[in-house]
Structures are given as C-alpha cells and as structure tokens.
Amino acid sequence: MESPLRVVTVTEELLDDQERVVSGSFGAAPATGERRERGRRIHGAIADPELKLAALVDDRVVGGASALDMTFTVAPGSTVRAAGLAGVGVDATMTGRGAMRALVEAHLERSADRGYAASLLTASETSLYGRFGYGPATWSAIHEGVTDRLTVKPFDDPGRIDLYQRAADVVDELELVHDRWSAQTVGATARSSPYWEIITGAEETWMGGGPQFAALHLDIDGTPDGYALYKWEPVGDDDGPADQRMVVNELVALDLTAELALFRFVTTVPMIRSLRWRLAPVDPRVRWWLEEQRQLRLVERTDRLWLRILDLPAFVGALRPEEDATVVIELADPLAGHVERLDLSGRWRLRSSGGVVSAERTDTEPGIRTDVATFGALVLGGTPVGRLRAARRLRGDARSVSELERIVHTDRAPFSLTRF
Numbered sequence: 001m002e003s004p005l006r007v008v009t010v011t012e013e014l015l016d017d018q019e020r021v022v023s024g025s026f027g028a029a030p031a032t033g034e035r036r037e038r039g040r041r042i043h044g045a046i047a048d049p050e051l052k053l054a055a056l057v058d059d060r061v062v063g064g065a066s067a068l069d070m071t072f073t074v075a076p077g078s079t080v081r082a083a084g085l086a087g088v089g090v091d092a093t094m095t096g097r098g099a100m101r102a103l104v105e106a107h108l109e110r111s112a113d114r115g116y117a118a119s120l121l122t123a124s125e126t127s128l129y130g131r132f133g134y135g136p137a138t139w140s141a142i143h144e145g146v147t148d149r150l151t152v153k154p155f156d157d158p159g160r161i162d163l164y165q166r167a168a169d170v171v172d173e174l175e176l177v178h179d180r181w182s183a184q185t186v187g188a189t190a191r192s193s194p195y196w197e198i199i200t201g202a203e204e205t206w207m208g209g210g211p212q213f214a215a216l217h218l219d220i221d222g223t224p225d226g227y228a229l230y231k232w233e234p235v236g237d238d239d240g241p242a243d244q245r246m247v248v249n250e251l252v253a254l255d256l257t258a259e260l261a262l263f264r265f266v267t268t269v270p271m272i273r274s275l276r277w278r279l280a281p282v283d284p285r286v287r288w289w290l291e292e293q294r295q296l297r298l299v300e301r302t303d304r305l306w307l308r309i310l311d312l313p314a315f316v317g318a319l320r321p322e323e324d325a326t327v328v329i330e331l332a333d334p335l336a337g338h339v340e341r342l343d344l345s346g347r348w349r350l351r352s353s354g355g356v357v358s359a360e361r362t363d364t365e366p367g368i369r370t371d372v373a374t375f376g377a378l379v380l381g382g383t384p385v386g387r388l389r390a391a392r393r394l395r396g397d398a399r400s401v402s403e404l405e406r407i408v409h410t411d412r413a414p415f416s417l418t419r420f
C-alpha cells in the first residue's frame with residue numbers, strides 16, 4: 001500500500017526530481033546544462049529556500065511548489081513582506097489525490113511561520129485558488145491601437161528621452177526607476193537585481209527578456225524617471241515591406257509627464273503603424289490625454305496578482321488611508337477545518353485613525369459580511385466595495401460599505417508588473 005502523501009522542503013537530492021515534475025506539469029522538459037544552472041542561480045537569489053516544497057508519495061516526488069521572497073507595496077511608501085507562490089505543479093499521473101492542496105496548505109503555514117503577512121500568486125487557472133482564500137487583487141490589460149490615431153494632447157516636457165537598443169545596456173537605470181516606482185505604486189512588488197537578469201536576459205521567457213529596446217525618460221535634471229521596454233513586430237505580408245507593430249512590454253513612469261512622454265514616443269517612432277501595450281494598467285492616465293480616447297482599445301483585461309492575507313493586523317496595518325473610519329466585518333475563511341491556526345474567520349473591527357489602521361477581533365455585530373478571498377480583492381482598492389456588494393460577494397449596510405471604502409480607498413487602481 002502507498003504511504004500517505006507528505007510535503008517536505010526540497011533538499012539537494014530532491015531538486016532534480018522536483019524541477020522535472022513541476023516543469024512537466026506545465027508541459028515542458030526540465031532545463032539542462034547552462035540554462036539550468038543560470039535558472040537555479042537566479043531562482044536561488046529571489047526565492048525563499050524554505051518555501052521550495054515537494055510532495056512525496058512513497059519517497060517519490062509527485063508535485064512541487066516554490067515561493068519568492070517579495071516586498072509588496074500596500075500603500076505609497078508602505079510595504080509588507082509577501083511570499084510569492086509560484087510553480088505549483090503535480091505529476092499528471094498523480095492528480096486528484098490532494099497533492100496541490102497539501103502543497104498550498106504547507107506553503108501558507110510555512111509562510112506565516114516565516115513572518116510573511118500575505119501570500120501572492122499569478123494564476124494559470126482562476127478556478128484553483130479561491131478555495132484557499134486568495135482573491136484577485138490587481139488587474140492588468142492589453143491595449144491596442146493604430147498609432148496615427150493615438151495622438152497625445154499637447155503637454156510640456158522639460159525632460160528628454162534616451163534610447164538604448166539593448167535593454168541590458170541600461171539595466172542599472174531601469175532598476176533605479178523601478179525601485180522608486182514599485183515603492184510608490186500600490187500592488188507593485190520590488191524587483192531585486194537577479195530578477196532584472198530575467199527581464200533583460202537574451203532569452204525571451206514568459207517572465208520577460210528577449211531582444212528589446214529601452215526608452216529611458218529623464219527629467220529636467222537628467223534623473224531617470226520612466227522607461228518603456230519594447231520591440232518591433234512585423235505585421236502582415238512576409239514578402240513585401242511589412243508594417244511594423246510596436247509591442248510595449250512595460251511602460252513605467254514616476255509621474256504623469258514621463259508617462260505621456262513615453263507613450264508619445266512609442267507611438268511616433270518612424271515606420272511604426274500600430275501599438276500593442278502589454279502589462280498595462282486597465283485605465284492608464286494617458287487615456288485622458290488622448291485626442292481620441294476610444295482609439296486606445298482595451299483588448300484584454302486579466303486578473304494579475306491574487307492575494308491571500310495571512311496576518312490581518314499586519315497587512316491592514318500597512319494601509320495609509322487619508323480618512324478616519326471604523327467598521328466591523330465578519331469574514332468566512334475556507335481554511336477553517338483545514339488549517340485552523342491560519343483561519344481568519346470571525347469578526348474584526350477595522351479602524352483607521354490619523355492614517356494608521358488597526359484590526360482587532362471583536363464580538364460586536366458586523367456591518368459587513370464577506371469571505372477572505374473577496375476581502376483580498378478589495379483591500380487594495382482594486383475592486384470597489386460597493387461593486388462587490390452589488391455582485392453579492394459581500395453583504396453590508398450602506399454606511400458600513402462607505403466606512404470600509406474610506407479605509408481601502410486608493411486614487412489609482414493597484415497595479416503590478418512582475419510575473420512569477
């Protein structure tokens with residue numbers, strides 16, 4: 001008879017098997033040779049080794065999961081440590097017997113033990129993670145348009161743009177801009193230097209990389225304050241001179257002027273006929289500066305970061321609302337009956353006062369009832385509380401809804417760029 005499933009931290013001797021099973025579950029052969037060594041070096045520098053897990057049956061690896069050690073911005077200038085769950089995979093011959101559940105529960109328990117306030121992930125399938133209390137906290141979009149029709153209204157830019165044909169040549173400046181941007185952008189995660197090797201690496205992967213230009217915006221003092229990473233893509237007939245499409249992989253700007261300048265630049269490069277802006281905000285500020293707003297067509301809107309709160313007081317304690325408010329919420333947590341010590345079920349009084357938020361357990365009658373996943377979807381302001389009430393993902397009276405809105409309000413939708 002098979003031994004029961006167990007989850008262990010990956011040791012040197014399990015590493016090959018864990019990688020093989022996880023890459024196989026995503027339809028790929030494991031990396032070998034130099035590629036494997038580079039991947040391990042980069043992953044080793046950004047991941048938490050204690051959270052690299054293997055599920056075993058009879059000492060055979062049947063599944064695996066990893067996690068990055070992330071700094072996650074919850075309010076401008078205010079961060080928490082979050083574990084970025086990644087590479088959850090189970091051998092296709094061993095699915096349906098609880099390996100993923102065991103891996104995710106072990107990930108959550110260990111992350112809490114290691115002081116992470118939350119767990120984050122990007123989901124390959126959106127049906128998987130609500131059962132663990134993850135909710136979609138940030139959204140991103142792909143916008144397209146014909147560049148002739150994407151004229152930006154006149155604005156004053158005292159700065160300039162420097163162009164680099166290889167993003168790797170300017171990686172220090174990109175990193176500098178991203179560091180400042182991620183610290184002030186709700187929903188963003190910081191990127192360490194090894195992560196930039198993926199973004200500017202020669203190989204194009206789903207996390208970034210491949211040949212790409214970097215347009216660097218500098219302010220009036222010559223300090224970098226924005227960048228766009230992009231490539232050209234021929235569209236249409238292979239035999240004749242092809243129309244070129246501008247594919248923007250990332251456009252990051254510290255202020256509106258840099259954003260407008262970079263958008264104007266990528267839409268006015270000679271020979272470019274159309275734009276595809278990937279990993280973009282759903283409602284970028286530049287839309288309000290276009291002569292023809294409709295011409296920036298939103299062709300895809302997708303959930304990006306899923307959030308599961310582990311330590312509610314620590315997490316909401318990092319919010320920085322401008323207004324004072326108090327509300328009692330009752331949460332239902334799907335971890336009840338599975339991982340009791342992480343179960344956030346019950347009543348919590350959330351109070352913001354002078355820009356500081358506290359969360360305490362209480363017996364008071366709640367004004368709002370919802371579940372932990374829905375709370376994850378609203379806590380950064382990604383989906384308005386009232387909208388979730390209209391969709392009956394949340395019950396509450398109008399006053400409590402507006403109190404909660406005041407605690408979680410952000411002017412701009414939370415946004416995240418980093419794939420993992």
Ligand SMILES: CC(C)(COP(=O)(O)OP(=O)(O)OC[C@H]1O[C@@H](n2cnc3c(N)ncnc32)[C@H](O)[C@@H]1OP(=O)(O)O)[C@@H](O)C(=O)NCCC(=O)NCCS
Nearest residue numbers: 025088089090095096097098099100101123124127128131
């Ligand atoms: C998705 C995957 C990890 C599931 O592994 P598994 O070991 O079969 O999952 P489990 O048996 O532990 O199932 C856990 C729960 O998820 C549910 N579930 C499993 N696969 C599911 C799917 N594809 N869609 C929706 N629910 C699913 C199960 O019904 C079970 O529900 P319950 O525990 O609430 O009763 C596995 O099929 C896989 O490796 N797929 C390819 C890689 C992938 O998509 N990974 C997810 C990365 S984000």
